[in-house]
Amino acid sequence: xxxxxxxxxxxxxxxxxxxxxxxxxxxxxxxxxxxxxxxxxxxxxxxxxxxxxxxxxxxxxxxxxxxxxxxxxxxxxxxxxxxxxxxxxxxxxxxxxxxxxxxxxxxxxxxxxxxxxxxxxxxxxxxxxxxxxxxxxxxxxxxxxxxxxxxxxxxxxxxxxxxxxxxxxxxxxxxxxxxxxxxxxxxxxxxxxxxxxxxxxxxxxxxxxxxxxxxxxxxxxxxxxxxxxxxxxxxxxxxxxxxxxxxxxxxxxxxxxxxxxxxxxxxxxxxxxxxxxxxxxxxxxxxxxxxxxxxxxxxxxxxxxxxxxxxxxxxxxxxxxxxxxxxxxxxxxxxxxxxxxxxxxxxxxxxxxxxxxxxxxxxxxxxxxxxxxxxxxxxxxxxxxxxxxxxxxxxxxxxxxxxxxxxxxx
Amino acid sequence: xxxxxxxxxxxxxxxxxxxxxxxxxxxxxxxxxxxxxxxxxxxxxxxxxxxxxxxxxxxxxxxxxxxxxxxxxxxxxxxxxxxxxxxxxxxxxxxxxxxxxxxxxxxxxxxxxxxxxxxxxxxxxxxxxxxxxxxxxxxxxxxxxxxxxxxxx
Ligand SMILES: Cc1ncc(COP(=O)(O)O)c(C=O)c1O
Numbered sequence: 001x002x003x004x005x006x007x008x009x010x011x012x013x014x015x016x017x018x019x020x021x022x023x024x025x026x027x028x029x030x031x032x033x034x035x036x037x038x039x040x041x042x043x044x045x046x047x048x049x050x051x052x053x054x055x056x057x058x059x060x061x062x063x064x065x066x067x068x069x070x071x072x073x074x075x076x077x078x079x080x081x082x083x084x085x086x087x088x089x090x091x092x093x094x095x096x097x098x099x100x101x102x103x104x105x106x107x108x109x110x111x112x113x114x115x116x117x118x119x120x121x122x123x124x125x126x127x128x129x130x131x132x133x134x135x136x137x138x139x140x141x142x143x144x145x146x147x148x149x150x151x152x153x154x155x156x157x158x159x160x161x162x163x164x165x166x167x168x169x170x171x172x173x174x175x176x177x178x179x180x181x182x183x184x185x186x187x188x189x190x191x192x193x194x195x196x197x198x199x200x201x202x203x204x205x206x207x208x209x210x211x212x213x214x215x216x217x218x219x220x221x222x223x224x225x226x227x228x229x230x231x232x233x234x235x236x237x238x239x240x241x242x243x244x245x246x247x248x249x250x251x252x253x254x255x256x257x258x259x260x261x262x263x264x265x266x267x268x269x270x271x272x273x274x275x276x277x278x279x280x281x282x283x284x285x286x287x288x289x290x291x292x293x294x295x296x297x298x299x300x301x302x303x304x305x306x307x308x309x310x311x312x313x314x315x316x317x318x319x320x321x322x323x324x325x326x327x328x329x330x331x332x333x334x335x336x337x338x339x340x341x342x343x344x345x346x347x348x349x350x351x352x353x354x355x356x357x358x359x360x361x362x363x364x365x366x367x368x369x370x371x372x373x374x375x376x377x378x379x380x381x382x383x384x385x386x387x388x389x390x391x392x393x394x395x396x397x398x399x400x401x402x403x404x405x406x407x408x409x410x
Numbered sequence: 411x412x413x414x415x416x417x418x419x420x421x422x423x424x425x426x427x428x429x430x431x432x433x434x435x436x437x438x439x440x441x442x443x444x445x446x447x448x449x450x451x452x453x454x455x456x457x458x459x460x461x462x463x464x465x466x467x468x469x470x471x472x473x474x475x476x477x478x479x480x481x482x483x484x485x486x487x488x489x490x491x492x493x494x495x496x497x498x499x500x501x502x503x504x505x506x507x508x509x510x511x512x513x514x515x516x517x518x519x520x521x522x523x524x525x526x527x528x529x530x531x532x533x534x535x536x537x538x539x540x541x542x543x544x545x546x547x548x549x550x551x552x553x554x555x556x557x558x559x560x561x562x563x
Binding site for chain 2: 340341349359366377407408
């Protein structure tokens with residue numbers, strides 16, 4: 001059993017009991033271990049990593065590469081060089097689009113995505129499709145949000161070059177056929193891009209078992225700082241890909257008119273790297289490992305069950321996504337009859353309860369839900385929990401839910 | 411005003427029982443205003459007479475309570491005013507919710523002045539200003555039948 005109170009004691013921002021933070025899918029909070037790791041980097045070994053030939057710079061380089069090792073091990077990458085540090089999941093996906101897709105997708109090819117995607121895993125593919133005159137193929141979920149393996153299978157053709165899919169939808173939870181996707185995708189000669197922004201923070205991820213070709217994730221959704229994230233990519237692919245950004249640090253030799261590039265992973269990390277935040281991200285990962293994903297998932301499931309049960313008692317509440325709490329990955333997306341999600345969020349804020357309201361950077365999904373589930377507005381409210389949230393908070397939230405319609409004049 | 415009082419005393423009534431919601435016959439101008447990030451969407455319709463007086467107005471559409479109530483309250487104040495007066499009120503309202511206007515002017519906004527506390531909710535300013543911005547674009551810029559967006563402020 002998780003000792004949630006002991007865990008909460010590690011999070012400075014969670015010390016004020018008035019506040020209920022249920023917007024963890026947007027960004028998590030950070031424990032002092034992460035804050036201290038960043039602080040300690042700047043206090044004790046700050047210098048430009050990978051450049052200097054003196055003690056501090058060597059220390060900074062070591063800390064940075066150690067952080068890479070922690071991230072690599074965490075997702076079970078075969079080698080550390082398969083982890084490229086980027087700013088966030090968005091940048092990771094753009095790297096794949098600009099570097100891999102722009103060189104491998106040709107006119108008439110197909111890129112398969114889902115209607116669920118966060119704009120970060122849609123706009124880069126729109127760009128590639130436009131530039132290359134390729135075609136975007138959309139997978140549409142069932143009413144409960146689930147996309148089956150069969151659906152994926154029937155979307156893949158001999159023209160498919162890329163399948164880009166989220167591991168966990170930031171609106172509906174674990175609804176994509178991730179486990180066997182690689183087999184289907186590779187059989188067609190295509191590559192599998194998984195957006196792990198919502199997946200990696202909430203479950204143990206093994207890229208070798210998933211056999212995905214690319215995986216994107218952000219540090220800030222998994223206890224780490226903002227401004228750091230990672231792209232996992234298979235080494236064989238990275239070796240053949242051209243650089244994404246060019247400049248310092250990523251070179252081997254430069255003449256007036258040409259350059260050769262550094263070895264992996266540095267070929268993809270142009271400019272001074274964000275070493276301190278990489279160290280912070282690694283500290284967050286270590287914290288998660290110490291808590292353990294079994295415990296994390298169990299706690300999230302318990303909280304989601306309270307939320308789903310509580311909402312079931314309110315006849316004017318509609319919940320989106322699967323019925324099974326285990327598939328929610330901490331996310332409960334809902335609407336209240338007659339109430340716009342923004343008003344819901346505003347009156348909950350007055351109770352010091354933080355949730356997200358709006359389109360969740362998934363406008364095509366909102367449009368789809370509006371049609372399929374007869375949503376009043378093209379927006380939803382979303383409560384998202386993490387392992388440090390408590391049952392008491394979940395009950396407080398449900399109590400407040402019961403009053404929203406009254407507050408909004410019904 | 412406390413947030414829940416603001417809803418209870420003002421916003422809910424205008425949202426749930428608006429006086430000016432619907433479609434009017436033969437408006438002189440009609441314009442769609444949208445907040446893409448919220449999904450707020452209104453069609454503002456105004457009727458002006460030969461002296462540029464706003465003689466009638468209606469709005470239609472859907473969105474959050476603040477966007478809908480604000481549009482309704484706006485029509486309460488601007489119907490019967492001249493075009494110039496309506497535009498002056500829009501300036502005042504915009505200044506009020508961004509905390510840049512002189513409070514002594516708020517009285518002219520009548521009930522719409524109650525939305526002053528929106529200034530403390532930056533995320534909702536766009537909702538409150540949607541109707542007013544749409545009206546500005548119609549009367550000041552002469553736009554009609556083209557979408558107006560309050561995004562990217
Ligand atoms: C599923 C999904 N993909 C991608 C992203 C983008 O993450 P970031 O904004 O950190 O790049 C998010 C975060 O909002 C997300 O939920």
